[in-house]
Amino acid sequence: MIINEQLHQADTLSREKILLDYRLACESRQVSLLGRRDVMGGRAKFGIFGDGKELAQLAAARFFARGDYRSGYYRDQTFVAALGGVKWTEFFAQLYADTDVIRDPNTAGRSMNGHFATRWLDEQGLWQSQTDEYNSVCDIAPTAGQVPRALGLAYASKLFRHNPALHDMTGFSHGGNEIVFGTIGDASTSQGMFWETMNAAGVLQVPLLMSVWDDGYGISVPVEYQTTKGSISKAMAGFQRDTPDERGFEIFTVKGWDYTALLETYQQAAQVCRDEQVPVLVHVQELTQPQGHSTSGSHERYKSKERLRWEAEHDCNRVFRQWILQNGYATDDELDAIDAEAKQMALQARTEAWNAYQQSMKGDYDEALDLLQRAARNSPKAGELMIMREELRKNTTALRRDATSAVRKALRLLRADATPARQGLQQWLTRTSAANDDHYSSHLYSQSPESPMLIEGIPAQYSDDSPLVDGYVLMQRYFDSLFDRDARAVALGEDVGQIGDVNQGFAGLQQKYGEIRITDTGIRETTIIGQGIGLAMRGLRPIVEIQYFDYIFYALATLTDDLATLQYRTKGGQKAPLIVRTRGHRLEGIWHSGSPMGAMLGSLRGMHVLVPRNMTQAAGFYNTLMAGDDPALLIESLNGYRLKEKLPDNLAEFCLPLGVPEILRPGTDVTVVTYGSMCRIVLEAATQLAAMHIDVEVIDVQTLLPFDRYGAITESIKKTSRVVFADEDVPGGASAYMLQQVIEGQNAYRYLDSAPRTLSAKAHRPPYGSDGDYFSKPSADDVIEAVYALMSEADPARYPS
């Protein structure tokens, strides 16, 4: 394993450097070969490798400086290894799904192989310096999913360069000098995310150096089916800047087997990118895939014999070797010796990783075998227990699952026994379950001292002269105070800058704080989120805006695949505390009245989802989120900006705890649980129901993720024995989620005297106009009738139907 430390600033050729590159190319190739063998032999479930891309990656790595970022994909093993970002033992540990964070520091066995990540956080989950690191953002499998955030990582450099107030954040940047190396396969450039990002990078002029590893195929589908003119550099030619001050790209093409051309290209590409903060495309052509796409198929099925022959001849490692020989940098014997050493190195790493992985499970395994044997003694179930034990003992690639399943089965067999052996098995299960919970289920959210879940809240304070203001004014005052006190805060989105967002929450603030902090973007939801993710990864505190909640689906893939999984997929190694601001629920028509909360709840585990009923609550939640280190989606009420609210005196300090509902109206007959814009409607209904002698308790859940952490709703149900879950989502959406959380999660069914019910919008989107709203979304009439029906069923004499 070589860390190409001395190769870094190097742009000259020397025998020593060339042979170091050759050695690493050979090691990486051997690792690919052995990795594939491990999958075929049953040690690992799936493998995907970087063979055929070694040389280009070595060249790129040479011009990757400390503090730079890689936002790439699963082919980058040589790139990352050249930067010292992965040791081969770690590579194999990940292939085996070793859950130990020391042995697989990238993802603790949570991702398939080839997913690399720098551990940015210390053991507590707090930031460490990134400027000394060769940073890799943890890769994700969805093709092109790595690209939107690359925009934000590069955009951060621009902010660090141009905003002097950030210059002391030296753990994240030295004056914005860092560049971002994006990588993507040729076929994945077909994705909209790629084009959206490249266009935005050109508009923003950010230091993004995007390499396309072009091996001619996306699994089996050739580039002619993927890209106009069969060439990404030709298709993108219009991005090329014609003069140095035109706001475009620099585009390079280079053959992936041509060592000197690769070095020259990457030297120039990195230089222009870094010095001029200009985005660059490097189209690396004529790459190969010696072992095919992955272990899941064979490329002989779709590549012709001629193509396979061509690939063998143009294999970059083979051509590199010929070039070394032709230019007299080494002899055949010397290269053979390096080959042999590389092979040995790869074998050794593999053996070490496998043994460590096996060893890590052995203690529990042996104990389970022992406990099963003891349980069998004097047991009428001895026969079955010993068969199970024997099966477990003979298993040569045993997993935690196998031992756990055997013990659970044994416990079922012994369910009527109160023997010490049974107790031993139970203890084993309790202990290993806790460990497995940590191995497989930790870090969905931040576990650091900065987790927003730890924030207890500071109530809003009012005085006699606290003014009554429109909701949008309250937001504007809030953001003013936030941007005044926190230089890390950045807001961006469509119409956020000059006009201060479509509802004026940022009105006048661009003029006050500058375009660098409050910024208009193009209409490009996916990369607005990507821009925010990259900024948040680099210590800034972006609030990015999806103009209307209905349009969040454009960005949903990036939210769910990249942002929401980040802490989890790195087991607490990386975080991006991005705040996504949007506005939704009811207003007008099919695409401005959306409340697709169920879709969010199903997609955004790993983020907090907040649904404040008014702007005061929204401000309180922004303060909580800004003090925390988790990503969140906050949906403001679209019809609340013109409603009057009292302006808290402590706007900057006041904050709300997450997962704590508020009782808006106490009552004794029925509990109605709701959130967002529905709060006003339910309160109005409650007033009318009071006149009908029905006393409703109205609860605003305030946050859906997390949900009612301390069981406040069940406490209410204990009093009322009846509950309605009301919202504006589709039937079976978030109202059903709330029902499940309370009835099943809090066991509230025990206190019910009537069937619980949900009240939601219709299944279709609301048509335009007030009638469209009335006949599609729950109205006060609907709430009144639903509540009354419950009471009528319970006491028809008092409440005739």
Ligand SMILES: Cc1ncc(C[n+]2csc(CCOP(=O)(O)OP(=O)(O)O)c2C)c(N)n1
């Ligand atoms: C969004 C998405 N669609 C499909 C896939 C399945 N898939 C994985 S890799 C791949 C081909 C990618 O080809 P290319 O971008 O050329 O990269 P290469 O693997 O050749 O390096 C496909 C279709 C995926 N991972 N993500």
